[in-house]
Amino acid sequence: MQTAATPQDDAIEGRKMGSQTVLIVDDSSGDRLVIRRAFERTRRDVKLVELIDGEELVDYIERKVPFKDTVSYPEPDLILLDINMRRLDGKQALKLLRSKEEYANIPVVMLTTSSREKDINESYELGSTDYITKPENFKDFMQAITNVCAYLDKPSAVLT
Numbered sequence: 837m838q839t840a841a842t843p844q845d846d847a848i849e850g851r852k853m854g855s856q857t858v859l860i861v862d863d864s865s866g867d868r869l870v871i872r873r874a875f876e877r878t879r880r881d882v883k884l885v886e887l888i889d890g891e892e893l894v895d896y897i898e899r900k901v902p903f904k905d906t907v908s909y910p911e912p913d914l915i916l917l918d919i920n921m922r923r924l925d926g927k928q929a930l931k932l933l934r935s936k937e938e939y940a941n942i943p944v945v946m947l948t949t950s951s952r953e954k955d956i957n958e959s960y961e962l963g964s965t966d967y968i969t970k971p972e973n974f975k976d977f978m979q980a981i982t983n984v985c986a987y988l989d990k991p992s993a994v995l996t
Contacts, residue, residue: 862918874981890924919948934963943987
């Protein structure tokens with residue numbers, strides 16, 4: 837069983853309580869840390885909410901416990917989604933997200949280690965806004981996160 841900070845811990849710590857919310861959905865605590873550090877370096881005023889897999893993402897969007905509080909867990913402006921996760925993988929979670937009208941226009945960026953053409957094509961077919969293979973060094977990771985931040989600057993309607 838993986839040990840990770842709970843969503844309540846993140847809210848209590850008050851991580852980057854910004855005007856926009858980014859969900860980081862990844863089962864690797866190390867990858868979540870790198871993503872968080874990269875966002876911190878962008879100096880953007882965003883609230884980062886870390887979820888450990890697709891099932892936790894489903895609980896978030898369906899407002900199940902512990903995600904009922906919309907102040908601590910607001911609607912996301914951007915979702916970064918890994919593919920290879922235990923329980924519910926990223927492609928299954930993406931399919932569910934896109935089936936819900938309120939999440940149809942929210943940018944979802946697949947941020948994953950997979951560079952398989954099949955995963956890339958399936959992700960776009962399921963409604964991914966973008967697909968990024970996780971860079972191997974922090975400088976490139978930083979550039980990827982900087983590029984992803986452009987989705988926070990666009991109105992959701994433009995992304996459809």
